[in-house]
Amino acid sequence: METETTNELILQLTPVGVVRSPITTPMLTAGESGLTLNERMDRIKEYHRRVKETVCRLEIFPRWVELLDGIEGFSHILVLYWPHLIDPARRSLKKVHPMGRSDLPLQGIFATCSPARPNPVLVSAVPLVGRKGTLLEVGGLEAVDGSPIIDIKPYSKAYLQVENLRVPAWMAQLHRELEDE
Amino acid sequence: METETTNELILQLTPVGVVRSPITTPMLTAGESGLTLNERMDRIKEYHRRVKETVCRLEIFPRWVELLDGIEGFSHILVLYWPHLIDPARRSLKKVHPMGRSDLPLQGIFATCSPARPNPVLVSAVPLVGRKGTLLEVGGLEAVDGSPIIDIKPYSKAYLQVENLRVPAWMAQLHRELEDE
Numbered sequence: 001m002e003t004e005t006t007n008e009l010i011l012q013l014t015p016v017g018v019v020r021s022p023i024t025t026p027m028l029t030a031g032e033s034g035l036t037l038n039e040r041m042d043r044i045k046e047y048h049r050r051v052k053e054t055v056c057r058l059e060i061f062p063r064w065v066e067l068l069d070g071i072e073g074f075s076h077i078l079v080l081y082w083p084h085l086i087d088p089a090r091r092s093l094k095k096v097h098p099m100g101r102s103d104l105p106l107q108g109i110f111a112t113c114s115p116a117r118p119n120p121v122l123v124s125a126v127p128l129v130g131r132k133g134t135l136l137e138v139g140g141l142e143a144v145d146g147s148p149i150i151d152i153k154p155y156s157k158a159y160l161q162v163e164n165l166r167v168p169a170w171m172a173q174l175h176r177e178l179e180d181e
Numbered sequence: 182m183e184t185e186t187t188n189e190l191i192l193q194l195t196p197v198g199v200v201r202s203p204i205t206t207p208m209l210t211a212g213e214s215g216l217t218l219n220e221r222m223d224r225i226k227e228y229h230r231r232v233k234e235t236v237c238r239l240e241i242f243p244r245w246v247e248l249l250d251g252i253e254g255f256s257h258i259l260v261l262y263w264p265h266l267i268d269p270a271r272r273s274l275k276k277v278h279p280m281g282r283s284d285l286p287l288q289g290i291f292a293t294c295s296p297a298r299p300n301p302v303l304v305s306a307v308p309l310v311g312r313k314g315t316l317l318e319v320g321g322l323e324a325v326d327g328s329p330i331i332d333i334k335p336y337s338k339a340y341l342q343v344e345n346l347r348v349p350a351w352m353a354q355l356h357r358e359l360e361d362e
Binding site for chain 2: 009011105108
């Protein structure tokens with residue numbers, strides 16, 4: 001009964017800012033269709049390298065500027081954002097090949113970082129390079145230009161750091177391939 | 182113009198599950214009003230210790246069960262949830278004393294982990310103890326019983342690990358005090 005109620009609940013978010021980035025195309029679009037697996041991997045690696053080198057701006061809407069007070073004291077922040085270019089129909093996807101790679105086994109969406117998910121709130125920890133008023137400069141954020149920002153949090157090790165992390169073979173392989181460039 | 186549009190956008194979330202926990206009261210309520218600072222700190226420490234020892238269940242609604250396929254391969258997951266006991270009026274708060282501690286300087290909400298924030302989506306990395314069908318057992322989650330679950334993600338070091346973390350003095354002090362128990 002209580003579960004039913006919760007199941008039907010609708011929770012509303014309203015953007016508190018917008019991402020301004022030179023990156024305008026999502027990664028999986030960049031590595032899509034008509035390419036061989038190796039070509040796709042090359043595109044994905046190139047994209048990944050570009051993201052790491054990118055500094056982008058988070059424009060926080062003026063009405064929220066006071067909420068940023070003290071953020072400069074953190075070397076890293078957590079950015080929650082909405083992947084606005086994802087077709088809403090893809091929120092009902094159940095399984096995907098990680099990074100669209102057909103050589104990796106199908107995984108449930110909750111076991112992947114796919115941006116297409118029931119509630120597409122993406123989370124990324126990034127270095128805070130600087131702040132000027134309502135503008136935050138951050139490094140290595142994968143969000144494309146125009147992504148609505150949902151929340152900014154300090155990077156708190158109490159909530160985000162873990163010990164003895166173990167991941168499945170497919171993710172370990174992806175990390176090896178992407179670090180290996 | 183584009184900023185205006187984004188500013189008015191409403192993004193909708195629908196819970197994918199619910200937290201079942203022996204913890205029924207939010208931490209700051211536990212340490213509230215009429216107590217001396219030392220009494221409050223003792224309550225907060227006690228609460229923190231209790232959270233760390235708690236194993237709770239994430240009940241994912243049956244329609245989403247396939248999305249969990251493969252989650253067992255991860256030692257840790259990221260849980261996004263909604264602090265449903267927070268009064269919606271508190272979403273417009275601008276500044277708070279961290280953990281309600283008047284001895285610590287006022288901070289903008291985005292520089293704190295306060296659950297009262299414009300878009301109250303809380304994020305916590307926790308060990309995945311086990312899975313049985315739609316039920317995930319996790320350790321050390323601060324969410325109170327009945328919290329709507331918004332998303333489950335694998336713990337991916339690519340998005341969540343940082344190097345050379347630097348935090349302001351107030352957060353370092355809180356971490357010292359809580360670890361010190």
